[in-house]
Amino acid sequence: MKVAAQVPFDCASEIFEDLTGQQASDHFIHDAFEDVGEHAPLETVVPKADEIAKRIESVSTGKWRPILVVASDGAHLPTRPKAKRDAKRGAGQYKEAKGFRIYLVSKKRIVHVASWHQIQNEEHFGVDLALAAGRIPQDKVRMALLGDGADWLWKHMTACFPDGREVLDFYHCSEHLYEVAKAQYGEKSSEGLEWVEAALCRLFYGEVGHTIAGLRRMKPKTPQAEELIRKLIGYLKKHRKRFNYRSLRLGGFPIGSGGIESANKFICHTRMKRSGAWWVKVTGNSMLRIRCAVYNGTYDEVFEHYTHASLSKGALARHP
Numbered sequence: 001m002k003v004a005a006q007v008p009f010d011c012a013s014e015i016f017e018d019l020t021g022q023q024a025s026d027h028f029i030h031d032a033f034e035d036v037g038e039h040a041p042l043e044t045v046v047p048k049a050d051e052i053a054k055r056i057e058s059v060s061t062g063k064w065r066p067i068l069v070v071a072s073d074g075a076h077l078p079t080r081p082k083a084k085r086d087a088k089r090g091a092g093q094y095k096e097a098k099g100f101r102i103y104l105v106s107k108k109r110i111v112h113v114a115s116w117h118q119i120q121n122e123e124h125f126g127v128d129l130a131l132a133a134g135r136i137p138q139d140k141v142r143m144a145l146l147g148d149g150a151d152w153l154w155k156h157m158t159a160c161f162p163d164g165r166e167v168l169d170f171y172h173c174s175e176h177l178y179e180v181a182k183a184q185y186g187e188k189s190s191e192g193l194e195w196v197e198a199a200l201c202r203l204f205y206g207e208v209g210h211t212i213a214g215l216r217r218m219k220p221k222t223p224q225a226e227e228l229i230r231k232l233i234g235y236l237k238k239h240r241k242r243f244n245y246r247s248l249r250l251g252g253f254p255i256g257s258g259g260i261e262s263a264n265k266f267i268c269h270t271r272m273k274r275s276g277a278w279w280v281k282v283t284g285n286s287m288l289r290i291r292c293a294v295y296n297g298t299y300d301e302v303f304e305h306y307t308h309a310s311l312s313k314g315a316l317a318r319h320p
Helices: 009-020 026-038 049-058 122-133 151-160 170-185 190-204 208-217 223-238 245-250 258-272 281-296 299-318
Strands: 067-079 093-105 110-119 142-147 165-168
Touching: 009 026, 026 281, 026 299, 049 110, 067 110, 067 122, 067 151, 067 258, 067 281, 093 122, 093 151, 093 258, 093 281, 110 122, 110 258, 110 281, 122 151, 142 151, 142 258, 151 165, 165 170, 165 245, 170 190, 170 223, 190 208, 190 245, 208 223, 258 281, 281 299
Parallel strands: 067 142, 142 165
Antiparallel strands: 067 093, 093 110
16 A cells, blocks of 8 residues: 555556566555555544654753644645546546644754645644644643644644744745735836845844835835735734744744645645546545555554454454
8 A cells, every 4th residue: 555655556556466476456456545544544644642752852952842843734636526437527626635744843853743634624624633732742842833824724723732833934925025026016126126125024023013014105006016015914914923033043943834835745746646637535535644644654553453444344244
């Protein structure tokens, strides 16, 4: 199943035959993969509390508490309705796999704790994040909550990690500034670049009020610029407490959400956005669960859980 989590099912079938001399069709591997994925619940995929405690201890030095980063985001994946293999599949659509990545930042290295992604709604995401949060000794770490401007991720991250420092992704913020500069000053104009650099400098020092005041004094050159300026003012007000990047950097906190962006690419996109690939939700979520288990170092536990469940099912079938 590890091979099928990395390459298409037909390629996994060929590799299996090359390695074992036994034939296993891509349909067989697909079905077996779904079975294993169904026995890969979050409780098994996320490391146990004692393992997480060990990872925290491994980067703790004296009184210096490591930083636990909780980053959340969504990755859009190609899905299609479920249908029989020979039937018409129907129109596909992109759906969001909501996920989180939790990792530790010490003075010398980064230690992964857990990743989890599923095609699901925000309520289920919140339940999943809460389970992971319950396994973390939050008093042993300093916490950073990283995300973009989406309301759903802040709602659940702050509920699960109430003492975490909220950090708006610096690069997501800069994108909004560049949009205003392009509309107001023209694309790649020196005046626009100077304005962006000045605004980012103010935000780096937490001067949100001065940045907003400057935007209000700005005379829009086009209706589009006027609308983008209005939206940016609202954006800055909404996320006011999530700036002050200088203070965060001095404390060793990250200010960019590259960790969760990398997880989106590595766990979701690399395997599931191949050319021509479309996923039924059930199979897609099985793929995500198994890939997370491999990345979290819990795949062996997942497969053991699947084996025990299969043996129990066989025993029940023989003795109804």
